[in-house]
């Protein structure tokens with residue numbers, strides 16, 4: 001489903017600010033894979049997500065989604081294949097628009113302009129049904145401005161909007177990190193059920209080690225622009241946070257330096 005081969009990225013080459021973000025990354029995701037991504041600060045996790053979503057181009061290598069080479073395709077042209085939720089609850093939604101208007105916008109993504117109709121009663125009923133899946137009462141607040149929602153409510157809405165059109169790839173970029181523990185857990189549970197229900201191929205960056213082990217069917221660990229550990233489903237089931245941290249130390253020769261780390 002997602003095929004990343006030999007992807008490298010260097011920032012500010014030839015200057016004192018030169019930074020190697022990714023070095024020859026190879027990553028292949030099968031349809032329905034749910035992969036959690038952890039790593040030290042500056043390991044290249046966000047750069048990898050930005051290259052997949054088309055925010056930036058790699059210096060070398062290729063990105064393919066469902067067999068299509070998309071390496072050079074601009075972000076807006078690949079948005080119909082990719083859903084993304086960011087850490088910042090303000091990032092995924094339009095605050096001055098209502099819940100209903102935001103959903104209508106997400107619904108139109110990747111569709112021909114001839115289908116750009118307003119919110120019909122049938123669509124409203126569909127939106128309500130979708131929102132009720134979140135289980136937080138947003139289905140009764142269709143006309144509320146999104147800017148008035150709490151961070152957790154906005155992330156739930158962002159998640160729904162990102163998965164609405166059943167993207168080929170779902171990118172979750174520390175999407176629970178800015179929430180308090182109870183809300184983070186709610187969004188985590190929602191994520192897990194949406195990903196499984198819709199069989200979405202998902203890449204999730206997290207600083208929560210327990211979550212990285214518990215969710216998904218594969219875990220990758222990054223350091224200094226490389227994937228240094230790739231844990232399969234079976235091994236992940238038996239893995240503990242202590243073992244994971246120990247493994248990082250063994251491979252990289254240093255402790256995991258992550259200023260936002262949550263152990264569980």
Ligand SMILES: Nc1ncnc2c1ncn2[C@@H]1O[C@H](COP(=O)(O)OP(=O)(O)OP(=O)(O)O)[C@@H](O)[C@H]1O
Nearest residue numbers: 011019020021039040041042043044045046047048
């Ligand atoms: N736009 C940019 N310009 C220059 N350097 C950058 C840019 N984006 C990232 N970098 C550098 O590339 C490296 C990888 O950064 P990236 O943000 O991908 O890491 P990360 O794993 O997401 O880190 P963190 O967990 O701290 O958010 C770092 O050294 C970073 O300073």
